Amino acid sequence: MFRDLDDPAVAEYLRGGQVSSSGAVVNMGSALGISTAWRCTLLLAGICGNFPAEVMERVDETTRRPAVNHPLRKVMTERPNGWQTPAEFRKMLTAHAVNKGDGFALKITSMGRVIALWPLDDPDRMEVAQNDDMSLSYTFTTRKGRKVPLRQEDLLHLRGFSVDGVRGIGVLRSAREAMGLSMTQQTAGGRMFKNGVLGGGALKTAGTLSDEAYDRLKADLDTNNVGAENAGKLMILEDGLDYASGLMSAVDMQFLEGRKFSRTDIAMFYGVPPFLLGDTEKATSWGTGLEQQNTGFIQYTGLDLHVMWEQACERDLLTDADRKAGIYIKIDSRVLLRGDSKTRTENYSRALGSGGGQPWMTVNEVRALEDLPPIEGGNVLPARMGAAPSPGKTPAEPKEPDDDEA
Template sequence: MVSESSALALSAVWGCTNLLAGTIGSLPLSVYREKNGARYEDREHPLFRVLHDRPNYDQTAVDFLEFMAASVELWGNFYAEIDRGSAGRVSALTPVRPEQMVTRRLDTGEIEYRWTYNGRQKVKRDREILHVRGFGGCPLGGLSTLQVGRNVFGSAQAVDRAAASMFRNGMRPAGAMIFESYLTPEQREIAETRLVEKYAGAMNSGRPMVLEGGTKWQQFALNPEDAQMLESRRFTVEEICRMFGVPPHMVGHTENSTSWGTGLEQQTLGFQKFTLRRRLRRIEQALEQQLLEPADRAAGVSISFNVEGLLRGDSAGRAAFYQTMVSLGLMTINEGRARENLPPVAGGDVPRIQMQNQPITEAGNDNAS
């Protein structure tokens, strides 16, 4: 049996889930409005405070998004009860544990969501539930990683149990005591029970053993390498990372690993493009489809994550980026300062462009503009 607790007890599962959920949870989620071909953050929209600051009374936005991402990764689904105010606008989102939820399609075409909370059964329709589906999901739900990968997780658990047993026994089956003659029942009891109690275990490792009467000790040359224990553990880490789509080096498994680039910025960019992008887009589209009203969509309102923070390079890289953007007129000085959490300066809202590049036919013409 593979459950949430047993799977998360594996360091690789914990590392992958914690990395994905923590990264998604730390990204600002905001509401935007398109106006005159430009896109602006709409802080006045009722959904802005719910998604950006406080989805419900008990959770912050980071708590909520982390639980959402972890639920999708482990169970393939995330559910939240939608509370609407008197005007029909979303006022709160209260998450529901995915293992408690049962879904079915009604004859009316609606989807029914049923779960138990504090001993009471709750039944809601699809308009009252926010449902983010994971990979391969039909309308009733996505595929659960815990179920699809149960063989991978079960093998990893078996390897961990074997390793724990090996360490508990002092990392060796010890060896064999060779006697010159057959033992009496009493002597066999001493050899099999009392000696094991006295010398077995890592705490007793190194204790000298006294043998007499021609008894010989033959050490077994069995170690974790011979048992391929270490190789098996490495393989299970790579298998688990493959299940979650996380590069092994990003969860601390650096042996024989490769990366997308030579710098942290390139590695982060690759992680965002091939792992995070589809997860973020899945969440954004679910929120837009289920939380925005038709009038909002017609007015150009959208919901998206701000991934700019993931792409921040070092000081030299950021300076080169801003210099290029400002010199080409693609960004104003104050826009660059705002990204660095600096106050605006006078005259910094005007786009600027360098004028030294002129047609060759105008070279030497002082009147060239």
């Protein structure tokens, strides 16, 4: 709402985004022009879109299995709509939720069941209001300007971190100043290389060179000191000329340091560790350092997004009958936590009871995690394998039972 044309919000609206203190307009398009924001968005969307999302059934307190006959399973795992794959759909809504705070999809239903999900392309065109009974009402403005009223039960609403419980707060809003600074630094860098003097050095003298001396000097430089084949050659200066190296560099302007700080600052808003952006200056690249950082990224940032998806889908896509039947949504994050083949094999061995431990997985459960078919007899927990005697003790020899024991 604008009171008059002098309202600063009018200029921000006409520019298509929020104006930062640096003067840069921060919106979805301009933000994704920043390499850090692009990479962070791609990573966060990927860990939601590329991980398997399954409709599960809770049979009892200990038994879980895929709800293979549930109609929502096809929407979640095969085809959410007529033009997107499940990964494309979840990546799009995740990018909206991360950057704008909310992601919306229109539910297409048949006989009370969700048969398709149509993503709404711009969360900024959605108005959300909380009614007196605490329910939510939605109004979506189409690209042609038509307002469409929607009910809470008409939508899948992904809501990021929120302070009012109605709308999420996206990175574009919180990191507006950091992104605006990065944009102006990028613009300044481009203009510096376009218009700045970036010569390798200068020749200076207190007097003035004659035309003959100037032409001779220029010819000598072009012939003997320009090009890779002349690198390292000495220059012969005359008429009191002195050589001064480095007129101005990006380092002198603290340009590179500023860009580096801006990259780290933006990554903090997204919750992405710098090493995933190619910045390993302050992180070890040996041993398990980066591996542990990667695990932490999945456990904290990735888990937060997975829970957002799981609980939003359970709230908006499942019926009361589904909940009573024990139906729920599960995103499997073990894909990135399984480690390399050696570590994975050791974990499976321990799960099967190797080394005398108590087995807690069957052979077929292990094979299923590796996308291998089950084998006969593989659904039974194996016996303990390789149990070792306690240190300092030897196994007792079996003794014959006496008459009383017999």
